Structure formats: C-alpha cells, structure tokens
Amino acid sequence: MAGLVCAARSRQLGATPLVSEKGDRPGGSMLLSSGVIWRYRTFEDFRRECPGGDELLQRLVWERLDDALAWLESLGAPVVSRETGNPLTAGWRFDPRGLTDALARAAGDLRVCTSFEAFAARSDPGPLVLATGGFQGDRTLVARHITREPLALRANAWSAGDGLRFAVERGAELSAGLGEFYGRNMADADFGERDFVSLAQLYARHARVVNERGGEFVREPVAWSETNVVQATARQPGARAWYVLSESALGERVRDRSVRSMVEAARAAGAPVVAADQLPFPAPPGAVVAVRVRAAITHTIGGLRVDERARVLREGGSLLEGVYAAGVDAGGASTGGYASGLAQALALGLVAAEEICN
Numbered sequence: 420m421a422g423l424v425c426a427a428r429s430r431q432l433g434a435t436p437l438v439s440e441k442g443d444r445p446g447g448s449m450l451l452s453s454g455v456i457w458r459y460r461t462f463e464d465f466r467r468e469c470p471g472g473d474e475l476l477q478r479l480v481w482e483r484l485d486d487a488l489a490w491l492e493s494l495g496a497p498v499v500s501r502e503t504g505n506p507l508t509a510g511w512r513f514d515p516r517g518l519t520d521a522l523a524r525a526a527g528d529l530r531v532c533t534s535f536e537a538f539a540a541r542s543d544p545g546p547l548v549l550a551t552g553g554f555q556g557d558r559t560l561v562a563r564h565i566t567r568e569p570l571a572l573r574a575n576a577w578s579a580g581d582g583l584r585f586a587v588e589r590g591a592e593l594s595a596g597l598g599e600f601y602g603r604n605m606a607d608a609d610f611g612e613r614d615f616v617s618l619a620q621l622y623a624r625h626a627r628v629v630n631e632r633g634g635e636f637v638r639e640p641v642a643w644s645e646t647n648v649v650q651a652t653a654r655q656p657g658a659r660a661w662y663v664l665s666e667s668a669l670g671e672r673v674r675d676r677s678v679r680s681m682v683e684a685a686r687a688a689g690a691p692v693v694a695a696d697q698l699p700f701p702a703p704p705g706a707v708v709a710v711r712v713r714a715a716i717t718h719t720i721g722g723l724r725v726d727e728r729a730r731v732l733r734e735g736g737s738l739l740e741g742v743y744a745a746g747v748d749a750g751g752a753s754t755g756g757y758a759s760g761l762a763q764a765l766a767l768g769l770v771a772a773e774e775i776c777n
C-alpha cells in the first residue's frame with residue numbers, strides 16, 4: 420500500500436516513479452486485508468491506546484487521514500462504507516481489490532517479480548522509498564526480535580525485512596517496539612490466504628485463555644483488538660493456546676460474528692475443538708468446549724526509525740541521505756498497542772512523495 424500510494428502521489432506531483440514489487444502481483448497485504456482504513460476518534464485515544472508510540476508519527480497519521488481517504492476515493496478506489504463499526508475509531512472501508520487496482524493504475528510504472536535492491540544498486544538511483552511491508556516473513560528476524568516459537572504467517576509471503584536490512588546495513592537506526600506485532604490467534608489448522616479472516620478466533624474476551632499446560636498467561640485485561648493476547652500466545656510453547664468457553668460465551672457476538680460460528684469454522688477446518696472434559700488438564704468450572712489456537716503474525720510494529728517527513732534516521736539522529744521508509748517498514752507509530760497499518764501506509768506514503776517532490 421505505502422509504495423503504491425507514494426508512487427501515485429509523486430506522479431501527480433510531476434515525478435516519474437518506478438515501483439518495484441517482489442511478489443507476482445501488486446497489493447501486498449493490502450490486497451488480503453479487510454480494507455478498513457481508520458484512526459482513533461480522538462488523538463488522546465490514540466495516545467492512550469498506543470502509549471509507547473512516536474508522538475510525531477501518530478500526529479501525522481491522525482491529522483492527515485481524513486483528507487487522504489478522500490484522495491483515495493478521487494483515484495477511483497471503491498468505498499464500501501464510511502464507518503468502521505467500532506465506536507472507538509473513525510474511517511472508511513474500501514474494497515481491497517478495487518483499492519489495489521486504483522492505486523496500481525495511478526502508480527504508473529510498476530514491475531512485478533523484481534526486488535528493489537537491483538534498482539537501488541544503480542549508480543544514480545535517485546530517492547528510494549522503502550515500503551516492503553515489515554519483517555514478519557523472515558524467521559530469523561522474527562526469532563531475533565519477537566519469539567523463537569513457531570508463529571504462523573497471516574500476511575503476504577514476500578514481506579521479509581528487505582527494507583529493514585537494506586537500511587540497517589547503511590547505518591539506519593531501529594525504532595522502539597521491535598518485539599511487538601499485530602496479528603490474530605487463528606484456528607490451529609492449515610490455512611491459506613483465503614482463510615485469514617474466516618479462521619481468526621477473535622473472542623479471547625469471552626474465553627479462559629490457557630496454554631498447553633493449562634496455565635493462564637495473559638497478565639492484563641484483553642484489549643479490544645485482542646493483540647495483547649496474540650502477542651502473549653506467541654511466547655507460549657508452540658505459540659499455541661486453548662480458548663476455553665462456557666455455554667453463555669458461545670452465545671456472545673464479536674463484531675458481525677457469533678462466537679459459536681467462529682468455533683464451528685475452526686472445527687470445520689480441522690483444528691482441535693474438544694469437550695472441556697477431554698482437555699489434558701482440569702477444565703475451569705462451567706466450561707463446555709475448548710478450541711486450540713495458534714498465534715499468527717500480520718505485521719511487525721517495530722521497524723526503521725523515521726522522522727515525520729518519512730526520512731530514515733541514522734543512529735544519533737542524522738539522515739540516511741536519500742532513503743525514506745513508509746508503511747510498516749517505518750516503525751514505532753503504534754508501539755504499546757494497535758493502530759491501522761493501512762492508515763500508516765497511506766499517510767507515510769503521501770508524506771514521502773510530497774517530501775521528495777516539493
């Protein structure tokens with residue numbers, strides 16, 4: 420998303436950008452997403468929800484988002500809804516396929532199956548905007564910064580830290596929050612891109628959450644996004660947990676789905692769904708059923724340290740000349756919580772284009 424946004428905006432401003440896309444199709448994780456581009460309703464909410472985040476980056480995303488949504492619509496991106504359905508947030512929902520197509524059209528010269536490093540190695544490459552979508556696809560980086568447990572991937576397959584490595588080799592500084600990520604606990608079954616939403620088990624708030632030994636490990640209240648539960652699960656043996664449910668919990672709803680329907684989707688996919696008395700440890704009183712979940716990573720939250728003009732910073736605060744980072748390659752905007760990755764990609768992609776072209 421960030422790369423296409425940056426290219427589309429810089430073309431409008433008179434530049435002739437080239438988008439290199441490592442995958443065999445444009446759109447990255449944006450194409451797989453639910454397309455909800457959002458901000459917290461108030462800036463104070465953003466600060467409270469993501470207290471460790473870089474305040475300048477947060478302000479940038481928060482202040483630019485509303486105009487940026489209208490800009491996307493002006494490119495022909497189809498708006499499905501002008502609400503998020505979450506009272507804490509404001510934003511629009513786009514059709515991800517239509518959004519990708521509109522941005523790819525506006526971006527111009529887009530080369531799939533080409534990694535950016537080949538262009539960056541040219542003698543006069545011009546400004547470079549790193550927008551490779553985080554490092555969740557690289558097991559070594561995930562093991563170093565997040566967990567050695569076997570996290571599942573819930574994202575495009577190509578975002579493997581290439582932007583981060585490129586900049587760090589040239590002296591870039593890393594942001595805060597490198598151990599944090601956004602993801603979901605998924606039904607513990609084989610799943611592919613088409614199952615990323617349907618097999619998500621988003622009801623920790625109604626469950627007793629225990630590890631394979633029956634121990635409770637979530638030390639704080641379950642966040643509305645449940646990302647704190649996912650991040651804690653990622654550190655448990657096998658990156659797995661059980662969600663243990665009572666009859667009344669099965670009747671609850673989360674957003675537009677019932678807990679029972681999410682459990683049934685897990686069962687149908689072949690994930691372990693057992694009667695509470697079949698668990699390998701004593702079930703809590705009132706429990707009727709348990710579902711085994713596996714932590715899955717969608718994108719990293721830590722990354723390259725950038726300023727509010729998307730410029731990559733070196734250790735000590737000087738600039739890495741000619742290098743910018745946008746989207747989730749830029750770290751530290753939502754440290755300590757969760758905020759819209761699409762919004763971050765949109766706002767930083769625009770800022771990078773304007774910084775380079777103006």
Ligand SMILES: Cc1cc2nc3c(=O)[nH]c(=O)nc-3n(C[C@H](O)[C@H](O)[C@H](O)COP(=O)(O)OP(=O)(O)OC[C@H]3O[C@@H](n4cnc5c(N)ncnc54)[C@H](O)[C@@H]3O)c2cc1C
Nearest residue numbers: 420421441447448449452453455535552746747759760761
């Ligand atoms: C199932 C699902 C649902 C989601 N729903 C939402 C939602 O509703 N709202 C929201 O805000 N976020 C959502 N997200 C997260 C959102 O998709 C990401 O935060 C967002 O796409 C990040 O934008 P980006 O530009 O940084 O990365 P991406 O959009 O992933 O783009 C990165 C691109 O870089 C390419 N790339 C990687 N390495 C190289 C290289 N070396 N050279 C060239 N190209 C390279 C990749 O192939 C990819 O196309 C969802 C994600 C998933 C998977």
